[in-house]
Structure formats: structure tokens, C-alpha cells
Amino acid sequence: MSVRKVRYYLFLKDILVLSVTAFGGPQAFLAMLLERMVKARAYISEDDLWELNALCNMLPGPSSTQLISAIGFRVGGPNLAYLALIVWILPATALMTFAAVLISFLQENTPGALNFALFIQPMAIGFIIFAAQKTISKMVQSTEAMILMLISAFVSFFYSSPYIFPVLLIIGGVSTSIKYKKQPKLEKDAPLKIEWANFYLWAGVLVLAAILGGVTKYHGILLFENFYRNGSLIFGGGQVLVPYLYTEFVDFKNFLSSEEFLTGYAISQAIPGPTFSIASYVGALSMRSGGSLGIIFGGLIGAAGIFLPGIFMIFFVIRFWDQLKVYRPVRAALEGVNAVSCGMLIAAAYLLFEPLEPNFINIFFILSTYAMLQFTKISSPAIIAGGVTLGVIYHQFF
Template identity: 30%
Template sequence: MKQIEQQGRSRWLDILLISTRLGLTSFGGPVAHLGYFHEEYVRKQKWLSEKDYADLVALCQFLPGPASSQVGIGVGVIRGGLLGGILAFLGFTLPSVIALILFALVLQSIDVADAGWIHGLKLVAVAVVAHAVMGMAQKLAPDLQRKAIVLFSLAIVLLWQGVFTQVSVIILAGLVGYLLYNEQKGSDDVPLSFPISRKFGAICLTLFFALLVILPIIREAVSYNWLAMFDSFYRAGALVFGGGHVVLPLLEQEFVPGGWLNEEQFLAGYGAAQAVPGPLFTFAAYIGAVISGWQGGLLATFAIFLPAFLLILGTLPFWNSIRRNPHIQGALMGVNAAVVGILLAALYHPIWTSSVFSAADFVLVAILFSMLTYWKLPPWVIVVTGAVGGTILSFFS
């Protein structure tokens, strides 16, 4: 019994340390985060298989909220239960939360958005996502039919960009996969372990919808600034599809017209959020800190990420039986190929288009990609090299 407890503590410590390292080094936005997660959790730690990871990414693409954070929470839950999910979230999120709260309180006069090392970290994201897409494509799109789904998904996502485009593409790919592979047999893979009961999952889903309905009503009945903040951040986190960049206009609409902060403060915080690692949803910590100090920053962080927690904890207990159903296996094969196409599209826009501006940028990306893919160097070495390389390039631009 004591040995089992020690193994549990060791596993939780591993989750916290690894997710914190990711939280300190994962630059480049949600798609880049999925690349970092893939490299660390799938390739290096082998906590779950390529297919399991792709299935988890597909699930989180369906859910509103920060998809990369939900994937991280899901990996933590799979590895270490509810506490594992909490630790994975804290490790990945707290570094940027702390940085943005400090920026709101102390560093608003410093402009880091155009720093050379920031540009270098954007180039790191290009290499990381390219590496992840290459690895996933080999496993998830081995035949011509799934390669066609990848191409279809890539084209649709790039040519018809919209809030629900990704979700629509995944649904269509699932239907195509079901038709192409409708005689697919049930998977022989070992089932993923979700140490969360379906009853607990149902409670989480009920709480998600209850808060969405009840908080605005209470806000109107009780004039209390902290409750109003909590409601605004919770709704922003609950109603956003498409990742962190989509939440920015919602937050601006909630807080700038009402006088919580001015446009200049909002844009300064947006620049700082681009400069720090971790999820872009931590921009909420900056807004909360501007409004009500560090306590407001922590409240805002809790409120905007709470929907993501409730949704992933609510759906995971049911996901295992769904994904292993023989009738759904074919659909998931199509969905996983679509995920590759979506990631490939994101590699071009916004990651490539916002990062690679010259031949020198491309050369640095090639070097970073080779270091990661062929020399098998750890991600933190890639991050440091990218930051140094970006700083050097800034002297010649």
C-alpha cells in the first residue's frame, strides 16, 4: 500500500515538473502547444499513443474553450487522475499567469512585443509544429484516402476561415471516415484509463451549464464587481471556439466599453500575452490584475479556465467507450486525418505567415527543425537556440 502511494506521489511530481517545463518553454500559440505536448507526452514520456493523443486532440477541438489547455488537462487526468489534471494545468498555466500579473502591476512601461528574442521564439514554434505534423501524418494518414482527407481539411480551413470551420471540417471528415471505413473492427489498443466516474462527469457537465445560466442572473440581482468579473470571464471561456485569439474580441467587448480598462491598457496586455509562453487565455490574468490587483488576476484565471476544466472532466469518462465502439472507429480514422490537416493549415497560417519573413528566418527554422528531428535535442535547447538566434538576426534587420 505504501509503495502504491509513493508511486502515486512520484507520478504527480513528474506531471507537475514536466508540465511546468512546458509552461516555461511553450511559445507560439495553441497549435504550437499541441506540438510541444506531442513531443513531450507522446514521443518522449510515452504516456499515451499517437492515436490516443490524436483522439484527445479531436475531442478538445469539438469543445469550446482553450483546446491546448484542455489537451494538457486530459493528459494529466489520464496519467494521474483528477489531481494529475489539476497539476498539469497549474504547471502549464502558472508561469504565464505570474508573468502577466507582474507585467500588469510593474512593467507596463516596457515594450517587449518587438524584441528579437520574441521573434526567435516564434520561429521555434514553426519548427515544433512542423515536427509534430510530420510525426502525426506518418501514423494517422498512411493511405491515399486519409491523405485526401488531410488535403481537404487543409484547403477548407485555409480558404474558408471562420469560428466554426474547424468543427465543421472535423464533422465532415468523421462522416467520410465512417463511409470509407465502415467495416472497421474495434481497436485492440489498451483502453485509456480515466480514473473519473461517469457520475462525476455528469455532475461537471451539469455544473458547466448551470453556471452559464445562473451567473448572469445573479449578476443582475447583486451589484458586486468581483461577481461581475467572474461572470464575464466565465462566459468568455465557455463560449469561445477556435482558441485563444478568438477570445480577445470577447474580452475587449466585456471590459473596455464598460470602463474596466482603456484601449491602450488592453493592447499593451495583448502584446505581453504574445511574448510569454503558455496559453493565450492567461491574458485574463493581466486584465484581472489591472482591475483588482493580483487577487483579481487569480480570480480571472480561475473563472476563464473553469469551463474548460468542467467540459474535459465531464466528457472524458464517456469518451473511452465511444472511441472504442466498432461503428465509430472508422469515423475517428477520418477525424484524426482531419486533425493533421488542421494542424498543417495552422502551420502555414498564422504560425508561418506571422514568423518567417526572410531567408535568414527560414534558415534558422531549418536549423531548429533539424536539431529537433534529426539530432533529437531536448525542446529547451531548441527554445534557447531560437531566442539567441532571433536576437542575433535582429541586429542585421
């Protein structure tokens, strides 16, 4: 076996280890990447890691997955990057699809099947509030951004259509890009040269899925288009994905109940790997009418639809990023996009709470979950496991 093949094998093995051990959110994930990819293996330099991380945070899609793929692209080109993508997302998407199979089975065969999730549903709201607080403190740094965030929260709450989100993102980006003169000037080493192949691939899949869905009305194709469109619009990581999916699949299309969605979101916080894997759960339950095979197929559709657009975009931009980032309007627009995403998070926290009964127990578990995340070092899986245990005990004895 050649030295190159051995290196590629080790790289994929390292990705697999990360995919089953990456608990604790973006900060813990980055620390693990730094230790394994930079210090232990020297696949890339530390400066390259931080720059690629910044780039992925500036693009729509799952930033952790894009970062894994970007590192794979630097190490071994597109083929290794796609293999790294599959290895990275497979454990989490398989677990979330299995969770959907299990919940569907329990609901059909056991009365009160989701009683074990009695407490983890309000706990999911606590996770959203914690994610919103962390995201807002990082992304909202000016008065203009604060105003955009509040407007976005207001509009997202009162007009919870999935089609309003891209409009808000565009308005937010344009409104701050006009302040580009406040951005520092960077030296342009060479004229901007763009290779459009991956952009055409991204746009072509989007248009083709929309046309095929409109013509055939086949549920699987329509579902793929829904996820692909959402995956093309998400800035800010997995927590920002939640209001999109909730609005589209719970409020707008009624494919899932609020109870099922909150249970799935809580489970996604207790497993390693990308948070975007919740799409597999949502997709699986959206196709439960097809039985167990339909659920598994829906999980695959959810994973493909949500992850592919971000991968196409990172492959498109990484080739000319060094030239693009010197343009001040590009950097200025990100402030507005991020602020709008934060507003959607605020709206999501309330929209997810709205179906729950506003009693003492629900409010207690929301606040307790937030407090444990904010002020203790208890891991997310341990918090969720505790909530499930309490739910089972409560169901048995009360």
C-alpha cells in the same frame, strides 16, 4: 498512516515529479510514465497504460492530462484522479501565468519589451510545422483522410471563425464512419451500459456558462465559456489547440496581438508539463485590464476552462470504454476527426506566419528550428533559450 494513503501519497509525489520534468513531447512523456508508473511503482500494467493512452487520444481534450487522470482513477477513484489533475497542471499553468504577468509588466514599463522574443516568434512557427509533420504522418493513412485534411486546411484558412471548427470535425467523423465495414469485427462480451452522470456534468457546465455569459456579459464568464468550448472540441493534443486559440483570441476577438501569442506559444514549448497550459497565458493576457489580479484570475479561468471538459469526458467514457470500442462506426469516425485536425494544423502554420514579415531572418529561424527538431537531439527548452539569447544580443548591439 494506512498502506492505501501511503500509496496515494507516493502516487501524487510521482505526478509532481513528472510535472516538473516532462520535457520532450508526448513520446518522452509516455516513456517517463512507463518507467515510473509501470516499471518502478506498478500502479497499472503496461497493457493498461497503452490502452488508456489510446483511449485518451480518441477523446477531445488534453490527452496527457486525461491519461494522468485516468491512471489516478484506476489507482484510487475520482478523488485521487482530481488531485492528480491539479498536481499535474499546476506548475505549467503557474509558469505560463507568470509569463503573462511579466510580459504585461514589460510592455507597460519598457519600450520594445518583446524584442527579446524577436527570434522566438518565427521559431514558434517551426515548432508548429514540426508538430504538423509528426501528427500528419501518424494520423493520415488513406486517400480519403488526405482529401479531408486538405479540405479542412482550405476551409480553416479562408473561414477562420471558431464556430467553423466543430462543424468540420462533425463532417469529418461522419464521412469516415460510413466506411465502418472496413474495420475488423470485435466480439461483444456484454450489452453497452452507459452511466451518464459525467456527460451531464460536461454538458451542464457548457450550457450554464453560455447562459450566464449571455445574460451577465461578464468578461470572466465569457472567457471561461470560450476556453471550455475549445477544450470540448480539441482532438489531437496541444498542437491542435493552437489554431483554435489563435483564431478565437487573436483574429476574432483581438484580446492578444499575434506577437504576444507567438511569444507565449514559444514559451510553452520550453517548459515541462501539458502544452494546454498556454490557455493560462492567453486567459491571463485577455484579462490584463484588471491589473495583476485580473491577469492571475484570467490564468486560472484559462486553466479551468481548457482542462475541465477533457476530464469530464475521460471520467464519462472510461467506465464503458471496453464495451464501446467494439463498435466499428466509432473506430471508423476517428479517421475523419483526426484528418480534419491535421488540416487545421496546416492552416495554423500559415495563419501564424502571415502577420510576420516574410524576410530572410524570419524564414531562416523557421527552417532552422524545424531542422533542429527533426534532425538533432537538441531539446525544445534549449532551442528556445538559444532564441531568447540571440534576441537579447541583437537588441543590445544592433
